[in-house]
Amino acid sequence: MCEIITIGEPMALFAANKEGHLEQIDSFTRYVAGAEVNFSVGMSRLEHKVAYITKVGQDPFGKYINKFLVENKINTQYVKFEENYPTGFMMKSKVTDGDPEVFYFRKRSAASQMSMKDISNISWEGVKHFHATGISPALSATCHEAVSELMATARANGVCISFDPNLRPKLWSNQNEMVKVINDLAFRSDIVLPGMNEGKILTGSNDVNFIADFYLSAGVSTVVIKLGEKGAFVKTKDDDSFIVEPFRVDKVVDTVGAGDGFAVGVISGLIEGISIRQAVIRGNAIGALAVMSPGDNEGLPERQQLAVFMNDNKK
Numbered sequence: 001m002c003e004i005i006t007i008g009e010p011m012a013l014f015a016a017n018k019e020g021h022l023e024q025i026d027s028f029t030r031y032v033a034g035a036e037v038n039f040s041v042g043m044s045r046l047e048h049k050v051a052y053i054t055k056v057g058q059d060p061f062g063k064y065i066n067k068f069l070v071e072n073k074i075n076t077q078y079v080k081f082e083e084n085y086p087t088g089f090m091m092k093s094k095v096t097d098g099d100p101e102v103f104y105f106r107k108r109s110a111a112s113q114m115s116m117k118d119i120s121n122i123s124w125e126g127v128k129h130f131h132a133t134g135i136s137p138a139l140s141a142t143c144h145e146a147v148s149e150l151m152a153t154a155r156a157n158g159v160c161i162s163f164d165p166n167l168r169p170k171l172w173s174n175q176n177e178m179v180k181v182i183n184d185l186a187f188r189s190d191i192v193l194p195g196m197n198e199g200k201i202l203t204g205s206n207d208v209n210f211i212a213d214f215y216l217s218a219g220v221s222t223v224v225i226k227l228g229e230k231g232a233f234v235k236t237k238d239d240d241s242f243i244v245e246p247f248r249v250d251k252v253v254d255t256v257g258a259g260d261g262f263a264v265g266v267i268s269g270l271i272e273g274i275s276i277r278q279a280v281i282r283g284n285a286i287g288a289l290a291v292m293s294p295g296d297n298e299g300l301p302e303r304q305q306l307a308v309f310m311n312d313n314k315k
Helices: 035-045 060-071 141-156 175-187 196-203 208-216 258-271 276-291 303-312
Strands: 004-007 011-019 028-033 050-057 079-082 089-094 102-105 129-133 160-164 222-226 232-236 241-244
Touching: 004 035, 004 141, 011 060, 028 035, 028 060, 035 050, 035 060, 035 129, 035 258, 050 060, 060 079, 129 141, 129 258, 141 160, 141 175, 160 258, 175 196, 196 208, 196 222, 208 222, 208 232, 222 258, 222 276, 232 276, 241 276, 258 276, 276 303
Parallel strands: 004 050, 004 129, 011 089, 050 079, 129 160
Antiparallel strands: 011 028, 089 102, 222 232, 232 241
8 A cells, every 4th residue: 555656757867976967977987867767766765655557668777767666665566567669768968067967768658658547556555745747747748647537536535735846848839838737737726836937937937926926816725835045935825935955965966866855855754744844854854865866766754864964954
């Protein structure tokens, strides 16, 4: 029995071992990547039970990913192997400042073939939370349909829904379609977790109160806006709003996956019954740990490591 369900595309990741443009690099380290994979790993390391819905190819990458999920104690009963489509993979550059260069190989991937038939046997018994991102509905029309149905079923079962826009403009035919679909899914969620730049794209404003009210007025209960090195802004349906300060980061190694780590902190905290303020503090802590580690999920902490970091970095 699982507490949490999520759906997404896991990918093999090849991260450059030295700085430079990807075409110049001849040595890479292999990892597993994907926003929902990162979320699942982070929740599992905090001792929460997660079921992950996806499809992978019947290929070495797919088998590697499935093994990784099992090793990280993620429930794989909804992971299906696809004979006719490959597992997606990606390459990422190494940088010491700013965001890395990322190149995806995911067109017509196994995960993009997910559809309604792949979610027909989902059990919601004991499930407390459903987490989705804007990546899965961007993969294909059938993936969009599946995510929408999962949200509707979660709602019917009284399950809390969180949604991270995680915008990937290159996966959409145009920005207008992206904004329409993402906002429609966000409106059907309890908790929305946009980044500041995402909020501007999705609402047309760079004012945190406007962004939050845009979703709250549609029925969302809580909006948490990621502000990067400035922390996070929170606003609830009760009109409670505040800034949560960030944790100190000694050295940024890799920014990819920090937002997923933030979601882990917030959602795990709320599931455990702590206040939204304390949950966002935890989210900021995990986001800070994530950017100080290579790979997309290497820095996601176990419970004791998180407690030590938060205690040592109290303001």
